[in-house]
Amino acid sequence: MARRILTGFIANEAGKAGFRRVVVGLSGGIDSALSATLAAEALGPANVHALIMPYRTSVPESRAHAEMVVRGLGIASQVVEITPMVDAYFGVFPDADQVRRGNKMARERMTILFDHSARLEALVLGTSNKTELLLGYSTLFGDMACGINPLGDLWKTQVRALARHVGVPEAVVQKVPSADLWAGQTDEQELGFTYERVDQVLHLLVDRRYEIPEVVVAGFDEAFVRAVARRIQTSQYKRRLPVIAKLSPRTIDREFRYARDWGR
Amino acid sequence: MQGGFWSAAVPRCAGCQEGANGVKCAWLLGPRGRWVEGMALRRFKIALAQISPALGDLERNLALHEKLAREAASHGAGLVLFPELSLTGYFIKDLVSSVALRAESPELRPLLALSRDVALVVGLVEETPDRRFYNAALYLEGGAIRHVHRKVYLPTYGIFDEQRYFAAGDRARAFDAALGRMAILVCEDLWHPALPLLAVHDGADLILCISSSPGRGLGPEGRFANAAAWEAANRTYAALFTVYLAYAGRVGYEDGACFWGGSEVIGPGGEPAAKAPYLDEALLYAELDPNELRRARIANPLLRDERLELTLRELGELVRRRSGGSPPSHG
Numbered sequence: 001m002a003r004r005i006l007t008g009f010i011a012n013e014a015g016k017a018g019f020r021r022v023v024v025g026l027s028g029g030i031d032s033a034l035s036a037t038l039a040a041e042a043l044g045p046a047n048v049h050a051l052i053m054p055y056r057t058s059v060p061e062s063r064a065h066a067e068m069v070v071r072g073l074g075i076a077s078q079v080v081e082i083t084p085m086v087d088a089y090f091g092v093f094p095d096a097d098q099v100r101r102g103n104k105m106a107r108e109r110m111t112i113l114f115d116h117s118a119r120l121e122a123l124v125l126g127t128s129n130k131t132e133l134l135l136g137y138s139t140l141f142g143d144m145a146c147g148i149n150p151l152g153d154l155w156k157t158q159v160r161a162l163a164r165h166v167g168v169p170e171a172v173v174q175k176v177p178s179a180d181l182w183a184g185q186t187d188e189q190e191l192g193f194t195y196e197r198v199d200q201v202l203h204l205l206v207d208r209r210y211e212i213p214e215v216v217v218a219g220f221d222e223a224f225v226r227a228v229a230r231r232i233q234t235s236q237y238k239r240r241l242p243v244i245a246k247l248s249p250r251t252i253d254r255e256f257r258y259a260r261d262w263g264r
Numbered sequence: 265m266q267g268g269f270w271s272a273a274v275p276r277c278a279g280c281q282e283g284a285n286g287v288k289c290a291w292l293l294g295p296r297g298r299w300v301e302g303m304a305l306r307r308f309k310i311a312l313a314q315i316s317p318a319l320g321d322l323e324r325n326l327a328l329h330e331k332l333a334r335e336a337a338s339h340g341a342g343l344v345l346f347p348e349l350s351l352t353g354y355f356i357k358d359l360v361s362s363v364a365l366r367a368e369s370p371e372l373r374p375l376l377a378l379s380r381d382v383a384l385v386v387g388l389v390e391e392t393p394d395r396r397f398y399n400a401a402l403y404l405e406g407g408a409i410r411h412v413h414r415k416v417y418l419p420t421y422g423i424f425d426e427q428r429y430f431a432a433g434d435r436a437r438a439f440d441a442a443l444g445r446m447a448i449l450v451c452e453d454l455w456h457p458a459l460p461l462l463a464v465h466d467g468a469d470l471i472l473c474i475s476s477s478p479g480r481g482l483g484p485e486g487r488f489a490n491a492a493a494w495e496a497a498n499r500t501y502a503a504l505f506t507v508y509l510a511y512a513g514r515v516g517y518e519d520g521a522c523f524w525g526g527s528e529v530i531g532p533g534g535e536p537a538a539k540a541p542y543l544d545e546a547l548l549y550a551e552l553d554p555n556e557l558r559r560a561r562i563a564n565p566l567l568r569d570e571r572l573e574l575t576l577r578e579l580g581e582l583v584r585r586r587s588g589g590s591p592p593s594h595g
Contacts, residue, residue: 001486004543005479005522012517148520257357259519261319 002162006150007042013148014043014123016264021047021122025113025143026069026077027180028052028062031151032127033069033172034163038150039125040073041166049120050077053109055086055181062180065172072169082108102181106142114145123147131156131195134202135228136235137187144238155202156195193224201228305444305469305508305554311336311344312527312548314540316516319353322363322371326351329386330374332547337382341549342443347474347514347527348415348451349399350387354476355518360429364391367409372402379404383441385448385512387474389430390414396431401448401474403441411439415450416459423478423521426452438466444554446470451477454497464505465572469557471501471509478521491524491542503534506560506567508552515543532560 014022022039026032039048052066063079070077085108090096096104113124126149132138133152151159156177163173177187177195188194201220204210205228210218215225241253250256313332318324329346336344348354352363365371365388375384383405390400390412399418403411414433418426436459438447447463447470454460454473463471481489494511502509508531515525527540529550538550561567 001542002482005482008543009517009520009522013520258359259319259355259357261355261518262359263320264318 002154002158003038003041003166006038010039010042010125010148010150013261016261017123017147019121019123019147021049021120022125022147023049023051023113023116023120023122024125024127025109026050026052026066027127028065028069028172029177029180030163030168030172030175031129031159033065033168034159034166035125035127035151036069036075037073037163037166037168040075045074046076047122048073048075049116049122050075051109051113051116052077052079053082053112054079055081055105056083057182058180059183061175065169065175068169069172072167080112082112098182102179103139103142105181106139110142110145117147126150126152128152129154129156129159131199131202133239134206134235135191135198135231136238137191137231138238140238155199157199192227197224198228201225202232205229205232303440303442303445305446305552305557306342306442307551307553308342308443309340310510310529310550310552311339311341312510312512312529312538312540312546312550313344313346313350314513314515314525314527314544314546314548315346315350316514316523316545317347317350317353319518320356320359320363321353322351322365325353326371326374329384330378333375333378333382333384336547336549337378339549341382343383343385345385345472345474345510345512346387347512348387348401348476349389350474350514352387352389353518354478354514354523355521356389357425357429360389360397361391364389364397366391366393367412372404375404376407376409380407383410383443385472385474387450387476392431397429398433399426399430399450400433401450401472403439403448405441410441411448413437413448413450415453417452417456419452423480424452436460436462438463438468444469446472448472448474451475454501457501460501460505460507464507464567465570469507469554470552471505471507473498473509473511475511475513476523477513478518479524487542488524491526495526495528498528498530499534499536502530502532503564504566506532506557506564508532508537508557510550513540515545532557533563 022043024032024036024039026036036048036050050070052063054063082105086105089104117124124146126146128138128144128149129151130153138144160173178185201215204215204218212225212229216222244251315328333344356363375386385401385403387401390398398414401413402409416433416436418430418432420427436447436449436453438445445467447468449459449471460471477490477494479488479491483489498509498511510529511527513525513527514523516523524542525540526542527548529537531537538548540546540548
């Protein structure tokens with residue numbers, strides 16, 4: 001059922017936005033593989049264009065996995081190396097730390113995706129899941145940027161289950177999640193907890209509206225629960241439009257309220 | 265058996281159209297032995313149009329209504345039920361005033377003309393002369409607006425924001441149509457059991473519920489939690505009130521919210537008579553059978569045994585206590 005709803009979502013919302021095609025960045029990881037698979041089912045493989053955008057430090061396995069997904073789905077793809085652009089920039093700012101470099105790579109990929117949106121008349125398909133969106137574990141105007149996102153209401157653990165269900169290659173489903181921004185990086189090491197564990201806490205806090213003490217009573221470490229709650233709160237800005245200084249009687253998104261699907 | 269005694273004993277109902285399927289005007293025994301005038305439910309085919317309206321595009325939606333109403337009529341339907349806000353789409357927000365219609369709006373004329381062939385229930389934003397905007401349903405029949413129901417309970421929580429945009433209706437009445445005595449409720453109205461209770465004791469044999477329900481809480485068994493709750497409520501109401509219940513849902517997406525469809529007609533024993541698929545557009549048909557209704561009420565005379573005076577008395581006490589009035593005194 002989730003598969004039907006999400007493929008229906010992609011076909012319907014892309015169509016209403018005026019697109020028959022989507023373009024998606026394939027990292028070699030499970031999220032973008034699932035997005036691409038759902039899109040190929042929704043629109044037909046001929047209407048899904050994948051971009052593989054490695055940096056020189058990306059592990060070769062990532063590209064191999066992305067190409068495995070492309071072959072499996074029978075979709076078109078193109079490799080666009082981001083090394084020249086990113087290195088040219090950091091040639092000017094050589095002392096930048098890993099976080100700045102990682103964000104720059106994510107935003108470099110975003111500009112390439114949106115350029116290909118215009119080039120191919122294809123809507124940019126999102127790949128951010130609910131877990132990373134709520135933890136703020138993603139780059140604003142980088143990997144978060146998209147036209148529509150079929151995965152944004154699925155926990156990471158649900159992404160895994162659905163990916164397996166729709167036939168994403170097992171090598172992609174089973175590998176350790178990583179943003180692949182520097183050598184040896186893994187999500188769970190960087191976050192300090194496992195997706196299994198944090199998804200349970202997020203489910204209680206968000207879906208079930210548990211208060212923090214209630215989550216603790218349900219069997220989770222208080223410091224861990226508080227850290228998760230803090231991450232949600234401090235990353236709230238990433239999930240909203242930029243704040244507008246109010247002057248007029250009718251301010252965008254405050255008193256001026258229309259659905260995005262207005263008239264469609 | 266429809267002999268001279270009845271025609272001599274009681275005057276004929278003004279709305280009665282003799283001869284259709286041999287069912288004539290009936291008189292229902294109301295509470296405390298008072299005779300309540302009403303039309304007996306006729307045997308007819310109902311159609312539920314499970315559509316995906318365009319958000320805020322009246323013209324496109326009107327054309328869709330006309331097309332489906334014609335199709336249903338050509339299949340012998342006597343009544344076509346469209347979902348909540350079927351002429352406008354659901355999350356219209358600040359478009360409410362722009363897509364509102366008046367009873368005399370020329371946009372309604374094609375539908376009124378069609379209603380000479382087939383009765384229609386459509387969902388729309390109704391603008392009243394004093395500039396209130398209601399989430400309303402019209403019953404169109406014989407070229408006229410036969411009944412208006414204004415949604416009483418406007419959900420304003422979770423995904424919903426209706427009280428921000430709409431005025432609330434203040435009644436849920438049954439009405440006589442050529443096909444029988446029935447009542448219309450809009451979506452959230454059915455989540456407050458007082459309204460279907462009032463409607464059936466006002467003589468409705470058929471509850472028409474029109475809805476635009478965004479799916480929430482997809483479960484591992486592949487059904488939205490709120491769809492499961494709706495289906496349970498529909499069966500329960502039909503069985504407890506021994507009425508036919510037609511639930512017209514919609515499909516499609518608005519800003520990522522997925523309307524799950526699943527329109528259905530439940531018989532007066534609580535068993536589904538027809539069920540539309542989830543997520544796909546459909547035109548669902550069901551035969552309504554007055555004999556089925558009669559048998560259900562013989563088997564389960566729940567309406568006969570209802571004690572409205574008790575409910576009224578106790579509700580009065582309850583309201584007085586809750587509003588800080590003096591406690592009830594006895595003796």
